[in-house]
Amino acid sequence: MDAGPLNVDALRRDFPILHQTVDNRPLVYLDNAASSQKPRQVIDAITRYYLHDHANVHRGVHELARRATEAYEGSRERIARWINAPDAREVVWTRGTSEALNLVAHSIGQARVESGDEIVISEMEHHSNLVPWQLLAARTGARLRYLRLTDDGRLDLDALAGLLGSRTRVVSLPHVSNALGTVNPVREIGALVREESDAVFVVDGAQGAPHLRVDVQSLGCDFYAFSGHKMCGPTGMGALWGRRALFDEMPPWQGGGEMIERVTPQRSSWAEVPHKFEAGTPNVAGAVGMGAAADYLDAVGFEALHRHEQALTRTAIEGLSAISGIRILGPTDPRDRAGVVPFVVRRTDAQDLATMLDAQGIAVRAGHHCAQLVVDRYGVSATVRASFYLYNTNEEVRRLVDGVRRAVRILR
Numbered sequence: 287m288d289a290g291p292l293n294v295d296a297l298r299r300d301f302p303i304l305h306q307t308v309d310n311r312p313l314v315y316l317d318n319a320a321s322s323q324k325p326r327q328v329i330d331a332i333t334r335y336y337l338h339d340h341a342n343v344h345r346g347v348h349e350l351a352r353r354a355t356e357a358y359e360g361s362r363e364r365i366a367r368w369i370n371a372p373d374a375r376e377v378v379w380t381r382g383t384s385e386a387l388n389l390v391a392h393s394i395g396q397a398r399v400e401s402g403d404e405i406v407i408s409e410m411e412h413h414s415n416l417v418p419w420q421l422l423a424a425r426t427g428a429r430l431r432y433l434r435l436t437d438d439g440r441l442d443l444d445a446l447a448g449l450l451g452s453r454t455r456v457v458s459l460p461h462v463s464n465a466l467g468t469v470n471p472v473r474e475i476g477a478l479v480r481e482e483s484d485a486v487f488v489v490d491g492a493q494g495a496p497h498l499r500v501d502v503q504s505l506g507c508d509f510y511a512f513s514g515h516k517m518c519g520p521t522g523m524g525a526l527w528g529r530r531a532l533f534d535e536m537p538p539w540q541g542g543g544e545m546i547e548r549v550t551p552q553r554s555s556w557a558e559v560p561h562k563f564e565a566g567t568p569n570v571a572g573a574v575g576m577g578a579a580a581d582y583l584d585a586v587g588f589e590a591l592h593r594h595e596q597a598l599t600r601t602a603i604e605g606l607s608a609i610s611g612i613r614i615l616g617p618t619d620p621r622d623r624a625g626v627v628p629f630v631v632r633r634t635d636a637q638d639l640a641t642m643l644d645a646q647g648i649a650v651r652a653g654h655h656c657a658q659l660v661v662d663r664y665g666v667s668a669t670v671r672a673s674f675y676l677y678n679t680n681e682e683v684r685r686l687v688d689g690v691r692r693a694v695r696i697l698r
């Protein structure tokens with residue numbers, strides 16, 4: 287059945303934070319690529335957990351320990367179903383995408399990467415999918431190779447086969463670019479990686495999971511990392527999905543309670559995955575919030591969400607394009623973007639522009655968006671980035687366009 291349009295007015299009632307003024311103007315929150323807001327349903331699930339069910343997980347025999355463990359492991363199963371993972375034990379809880387990618391780089395690095403091996407990433411990376419691989423390369427003597435960007439903000443896939451070979455151990459790429467909004471054809475990339483190499487294929491899903499239905503089996507990747515706080519869930523919480531056989535092969539990366547099977551004075555053995563990668567008392571409330579966020583997004587419906595974001599993106603691109611001296615980065619067709627519109631305006635500083643928008647109650651971000659190579663590639667030092675989510679309206683996008691026009695007039 288085809289989903290109808292989103293009832294945005296009703297959805298907005300779920301987000302108390304949106305109903306406030308900034309400098310006497312209604313808040314327009316367009317910084318969703320940095321972090322999304324949280325609906326009452328997620329906040330209530332976390333509150334309920336702390337009010338009624340909290341204890342440490344796994345170890346206890348008492349009622350609250352049992353309930354907390356059920357909540358924690360139940361959310362893992364919920365997230366596994368949400369991304370169509372074949373087995374909930376393939377979902378490792380992390381602090382977020384950054385920690386998930388550091389875990390993979392560190393641990394797969396130790397298991398598989400040697401001097402002279404190659405790691406393929408791209409110019410599109412968020413620093414979270416770049417610096418961990420740089421650290422691994424420095425540690426092992428492996429070489430980083432970069433997939434370039436095209437002028438219209440896409441990965442240059444024609445060049446990918448040329449980067450793959452017998453020394454390629456890892457290919458790690460984003461599902462969706464946080465700095466350009468580009469949605470990458472992950473399935474096709476995965477097929478090519480498998481055809482041309484034995485590399486492990488890692489996907490940075492920080493901007494994918496909040497906006498697109500993720501099916502890790504059909505994407506054909508080996509790891510998929512994402513964060514709760516960009517998908518209506520809590521901060522400090524994320525997940526790493528990975529193939530069981532790879533997780534089994536990988537050594538732990540942090541030691542402590544929960545991750546051991548047996549400890550002796552000189553050596554220890556490890557618990558089964560996922561616990562092998564979850565040292566210490568975990569973020570149980572965070573897991574509960576992740577599960578509630580997945581429920582919330584399912585109730586909204588990804589198809590309707592995606593169409594809504596594309597409509598907002600189209601309105602933004604059309605409106606902003608009429609402003610003289612503006613340059614919008616990324617794919618021209620809104621269908622190739624996930625609700626992210628980065629732009630620069632000639633003779634106008636991005637930070638000043640964002641500050642003037644803030645004075646009109648409009649929250650956007652200015653800077654390199656933790657993707658220094660992207661701004662370098664397009665010859666700018668910073669962009670202004672507007673990014674949309676399910677609760678944004680056409681009216682808000684029009685306020686953005688008017689706000690930019692007004693700010694540019696004053697700044698020039």
Ligand code: PMP
Pocket residue numbers: 319320381382383384385412414415460462463464490492493513656
């Ligand atoms: N990758 C991408 C594409 C991102 O947008 C972000 C967050 N801006 C990250 C990784 C890192 O996510 P987190 O800060 O939640 O760890």
